[in-house]
Amino acid sequence: MIEVEQLSKRFVVRRGRLRRERVVVDAVKDISFQVERGELLGYLGPNGAGKSTTIKMLTGILVPTAGHISVAGLTPSRQRIELAKRIGAMFGQRIQLWWDLPLIDSFELLRHIYRVQAERYRTNLARFRDVLDLGPFLQTPVRQLSLGQRIRGELTAAMLHSPELLFLDEPTIGLDVVAKQRVRDFLIDLNRDDGVTVLLTTHDLGDIERLCERLLVIDHGSLIWDGPIAELRERYGDERTLIVDLEEPAPPLAIAGARVERVDGPRQWLRFRGSAAELTARVAASARLVDLQIAEPDIEEIVRSIYSSSRGPAGAASP
Amino acid sequence: MGEAVVLWRRLVGAQIRSQFQYRFSFGLTIVAQFAISFLDYLAIVVIFHNVPRLAEWSVQEVSFLYALSCITFGITDLLIGHFDLVPQLVRNGNFDILLVRPRGTLFQIVASDFQLRRLGKAAQGAIVLVYALASLHVRWTPWRVVVLAASIPSGILIFSAVWVLFGCIVFWTTDSGEFTNAFTYGGNFLTEYPIDILSAWLRRFLAYLVPLAFVCYFPALYIFGKPDPLGLPRFLEFMSPVVAVAACAVAGLGWRGAVRHYRSAGG
Numbered sequence: 080m081i082e083v084e085q086l087s088k089r090f091v092v093r094r095g096r097l098r099r100e101r102v103v104v105d106a107v108k109d110i111s112f113q114v115e116r117g118e119l120l121g122y123l124g125p126n127g128a129g130k131s132t133t134i135k136m137l138t139g140i141l142v143p144t145a146g147h148i149s150v151a152g153l154t155p156s157r158q159r160i161e162l163a164k165r166i167g168a169m170f171g172q173r174i175q176l177w178w179d180l181p182l183i184d185s186f187e188l189l190r191h192i193y194r195v196q197a198e199r200y201r202t203n204l205a206r207f208r209d210v211l212d213l214g215p216f217l218q219t220p221v222r223q224l225s226l227g228q229r230i231r232g233e234l235t236a237a238m239l240h241s242p243e244l245l246f247l248d249e250p251t252i253g254l255d256v257v258a259k260q261r262v263r264d265f266l267i268d269l270n271r272d273d274g275v276t277v278l279l280t281t282h283d284l285g286d287i288e289r290l291c292e293r294l295l296v297i298d299h300g301s302l303i304w305d306g307p308i309a310e311l312r313e314r315y316g317d318e319r320t321l322i323v324d325l326e327e328p329a330p331p332l333a334i335a336g337a338r339v340e341r342v343d344g345p346r347q348w349l350r351f352r353g354s355a356a357e358l359t360a361r362v363a364a365s366a367r368l369v370d371l372q373i374a375e376p377d378i379e380e381i382v383r384s385i386y387s388s389s390r391g392p393a394g395a396a397s398p
Numbered sequence: 399m400g401e402a403v404v405l406w407r408r409l410v411g412a413q414i415r416s417q418f419q420y421r422f423s424f425g426l427t428i429v430a431q432f433a434i435s436f437l438d439y440l441a442i443v444v445i446f447h448n449v450p451r452l453a454e455w456s457v458q459e460v461s462f463l464y465a466l467s468c469i470t471f472g473i474t475d476l477l478i479g480h481f482d483l484v485p486q487l488v489r490n491g492n493f494d495i496l497l498v499r500p501r502g503t504l505f506q507i508v509a510s511d512f513q514l515r516r517l518g519k520a521a522q523g524a525i526v527l528v529y530a531l532a533s534l535h536v537r538w539t540p541w542r543v544v545v546l547a548a549s550i551p552s553g554i555l556i557f558s559a560v561w562v563l564f565g566c567i568v569f570w571t572t573d574s575g576e577f578t579n580a581f582t583y584g585g586n587f588l589t590e591y592p593i594d595i596l597s598a599w600l601r602r603f604l605a606y607l608v609p610l611a612f613v614c615y616f617p618a619l620y621i622f623g624k625p626d627p628l629g630l631p632r633f634l635e636f637m638s639p640v641v642a643v644a645a646c647a648v649a650g651l652g653w654r655g656a657v658r659h660y661r662s663a664g665g
Contacts, residue, residue: 090663140497142662156661163500175495179416188412191405192499192506220416 080244080276081114081137086146088132106132108300109146114278116243119270121291121308122280129300130280134246137278138168151244164193167237171249174229175236176221182232183217186239193240200239207235210265227258234265244276245269251283263289296385303385315384321349323362324370334361345369402505409509417514424515431518435472438590439464439526454627455592459618462530466614467589468523470553472516474561477554480511481561482579485568493660504562504653534622542621545636549617552638556613559645560585566649566656585610592618594627601628609645612638 088107093100107129114120124130135141136148139155139162148155153162169175176185190200208214211231216224224232230250237245247266251259267290269275281287287294287308294311296304304311321337324346331339337351337358351358355373362368417424442464446457455463484507487493496506536542564581585608593601593615601611612634619626620635 135494138498140494140661142658159497160500160502163498166498168498170491170494173490173492173495177412180412184412188409191408192501194500 080116080118080151081112081278082147082149083113083133083137084111084147086110086133086136086148087144088129088136088141089144105300107136107143107297110297110300110302112295112302112305114276116276117270117274118293119266119277119291120279121287121294122278122297123284123287123294124280124297128297130297131248133297134168134248134278134280138166138246139163164240165242166244166246167240167242168246169233169237169248169250171230171247171252174221174233176229176232178222179220181218181220182213182224185221185232185236189236189239195240199241203239203241204235207238210268211235211261226253227255227261230254230258230262234262238269238275241273242275245278247277247279247281249281249283250279251281251286259283259285266290298385311381311385315381318350318352318384319355320374321351321355321358321362322372322374323347323349323366323368326367326369329366332362332366334358334365336361405501406505406509410512413510413512414514427515428518431515432522433518435468435519435522438468438587439522442590453592453595454624455595458530458534459622459624460590460592461526462534462621463592463614463618464590465523465527465530466549466553466618467586469520469527470550470613471557471586471589472518472520472523473550474554474557475519476513476516478508478558478561479513479516481507481565483511484565488568488660497661503657504650536621537623545617545620545638548639549614552617552642553613555642556609556638556645557582557585559642559649560608560610562649563645563652566652569656569660581608589614609641612641 086107087105087109090104090106092102092104110129110133122130122133132141136143137150137155139150139159142156150162151165153165155162176182177188180188186200186204189195195203208217211234213231213235216228216232219228221229221232234250237247250266251262254262263286266277266279270277277290279286279290292307294304294306294308295302320340323332326345328342328345329347331342332347332349334349336353337349339347340350341348349358349362359371362371439461442457442460445452446460450456452460484493487496487507493503496503499506561582588596588600589610593611616635617638618624626632626635
């Protein structure tokens with residue numbers, strides 16, 4: 080479905096107001112990956128890592144500086160309009176609905192922009208209305224919708240023309256827990272029942288954990304991980320954190336088999352491997368404990384540890 | 399092409415319907431536009447109160463220029479005035495949305511709005527045109543009618559081309575569009591007066607570079623049967639439609655270049 084080979088994007092940015100200085104930024108550096116039809120794939124990375132730039136090249140918005148892309152058999156930069164008919168895109172912080180019009184009018188207009196057959200439009204709309212519960216606000220102008228309602232509207236807008244491939248940039252940003260869950264369920268259904276390929280960029284690790292089997296991680300423009308989430312967790316996720324509350328603030332504890340990661344007043348974070356019971360006993364022997372808890376590693380932490388271990392040769396962590 | 403017109407009507411129709419939701423404010427802005435535009439005309443009346451003629455031009459003739467300029471500019475503003483929002487679109491990244499839809503970007507922007515309230519200016523121009531024609535005693539020939547009839551669509555195309563072309567500049571400067579406004583709204587102001595009252599470099603600029611002289615000045619010379627005070631070649635008086643098509647072609651190329659720049663530099 081997607082083939083990316085040695086893709087690079089370089090921007091020339093001019094900085095400063097009066098004395099303009101040319102700065103070359105390599106937003107994406109020599110990345111390669113493939114996505115099969117029907118995959119639901121997470122694309123993760125810190126701000127400015129190159130996620131959006133990659134998505135923009137895959138959707139044909141940006142022209143690559145070097146490398147080769149094929150999406151659904153097309154070259155995005157040269158066949159933008161052809162490609163647009165077959166993909167859906169939703170950018171969490173952009174608005175594609177018509178601000179002053181009722182939601183249903185936006186759908187109606189998109190139907191004509193995409194030349195969707197009347198029959199298919201009716202079926203799709205009926206379905207999304209049910210699944211995303213759009214009924215109560217279909218006639219409401221978009222500017223009056225809550226964020227959660229608007230995102231549901233945006234998702235529908237991206238899917239009305241039955242695309243085979245869906246690009247989602249931060250689809251759950253700013254949503255509350257219930258709304259997030261609804262969006263995630265919708266994506267899972269879409270992927271499982273319709274075989275829609277989904278590429279998702281997000282900051283929200285909950286999205287990734289619940290939705291994706293495979294994860295791409297990008298940092299400083301280079302791909303530092305491409306593989307199953309389970310494997311990632313196995314490889315980098317064996318360190319846990321013991322969070323202890325002491326009676327009073329103290330300097331970082333010196334305990335064998337653990338290192339203090341953070342101190343905040345009487346609370347300290349200790350990273351360790353192996354048995355929590357032994358460590359707890361050692362801590363209790365050297366300081367007066369009030370409370371403690373153990374945090375399992377989450378993806379964010381795992382990602383951080385890939386970052387720190389991949390500061391050497393870029394892409395070395397790729398399996 | 400036909401399908402594009404149908405789609406344009408749909409998109410624009412939806413905008414108009416939403417504008418009618420606020421009927422009172424809509425009516426008020428039309429009246430305000432009409433009144434503000436009338437103040438411009440008042441300026442001309444005041445000038446002629448003090449001087450009988452401006453260069454070789456009488457008050458009726460200048461009124462005619464003014465009216466033609468108002469009508470063409472007013473309609474252009476109605477059709478593509480929202481090009482003023484392109485800088486915003488480029489800066490906040492919503493231009494990306496247009497690029498992931500299966501339609502041309504220029505078309506999508508043109509079809510994205512239609513501010514019916516801008517009709518006020520064109521309506522006021524039409525009233526002044528009726529007054530000017532009634533008091534001018536033009537000796538009508540078939541060719542003069544043709545030149546007048548062709549001058550309005552040509553003028554709209556020329557203004558549109560200038561608007562689009564200078565709008566392209568924001569793709570490089572990411573400026574707020576003040577520069578463009580100088581040429582669009584400023585150009586509208588210049589066409590309201592005969593260009594021979596302007597200094598020579600500005601005249602050449604208007605006649606040859608930014609072809610605003612073809613909106614009103616040259617058609618008016620022909621319709622009045624007036625010798626060109628500047629002694630420019632007579633065939634220019636017929637050239638408005640040709641200039642209009644050429645200007646649109648240049649604007650189209652400029653737009654393509656601007657979008658290409660956006661897609662390689664990322665706005």
